[in-house]
Amino acid sequence: MDPPLVNEASFTAAANPNSYSLAGLLSFSGGLGLRMGNLGGGDEESTVTEQSGSGNGGAKRRRDVGTSFDDESSKLVSTSSANQDESDYNAKRAKVSVSESEDQLKMEEETHSGSSSKPVEEKSKPEPPKDYIHVRARRGQATDSHSLAERARREKISERMKILQDLVPGCNKVIGKALVLDEIINYIQSLQRQVEFLSMKLEAVNSRLSPTIEGFSSKDLAGPAFDANGMIYGPQTPGVYARGSHAEWLHMQVGGGFERST
């Protein structure tokens, strides 16, 4: 089965090894979207699975909702085909499986790992599939690698923004990214102001009551007094806070053996 596939009319398409997979992906994702629309699935998310190895297998697809994708989608660019014959073969099989995708989709949605039971796979050598890249795309969204990477990045940003929103008190009710950022900035400023206020107080205590501070032992502080989880966030202390002085607290030279404790 292999030699006629290689020498057929798909040679021109396969001469450009990057174009075939993209074309297959795009046409396939449209087909899958239609398919999912007919099936009436609850969530309209499809997973395009592409194999980036050059030696084995063609473009395959399966439905896989629970995949965790981080930023592997950028690897989609690195689909390299070293061997020209293999890429011919892959292209041909991609075309064949696109035409046959109606039948395969039903089967794959049930078995979910039907790599060996596919009719296309039966024609080839039974090689174990490896090195898959899972990419999730909603219906109607672009599936080129830049859009996918950007989508993954945006998802990460919104997830971290949610963490920050949980961290800043009173920030859950705020809607809108700009307002949330405003709240976060205000909160950090107030915290830094509080640190400055406290260090001013402690400096006064330290200079006035030097024997008391000397009487501190580390055991007092290592006790369970600091295991209380309730975070203190009182009203903002009215500030000696000057905006220009913020960068300078880092530059402050603390002299002595302060560095030794690191």
Added chain:
Amino acid sequence: MAMNFHQSAIKTRFAVRFVQAMKRLNKRRGVTTTDSYKRYRATRAAACASMASAVGPQRAWSRAVLSKTKRRRFQAISRKRRLINPRRNLGFGQEEDLRGLVPGGKGMEYCSLLSETAHYIRCLQAQIQVMTDILHHSSSLN
């Protein structure tokens, strides 16, 4: 990303370091120093640097604080230009404000800036609590 934040361990480490630094400051300047603003600045810097060293070098913001303190301390001649990632998106006003507030935030990628901000907020909360406790403790002793 999961934030494994060992709050009590960091608090304990910060408290130990901060009290040691305060003792050292007290010993160094003696009893008869008059410049209270200088002492305040020293105390504040001690608080920030103790927090950074309590967190350790695995966070970007604490690394930034520590390297700044060290650079200042040893009077390094070569003021290294800060590495700015050219691919980072040029943010608007708020994002730049946030970069200015979080130590080492310049030149950070936006995703990591957000996670560093979250960690920094938690560390500031812990720091405030410990410092408040020290203040209460020392004033109750008196």
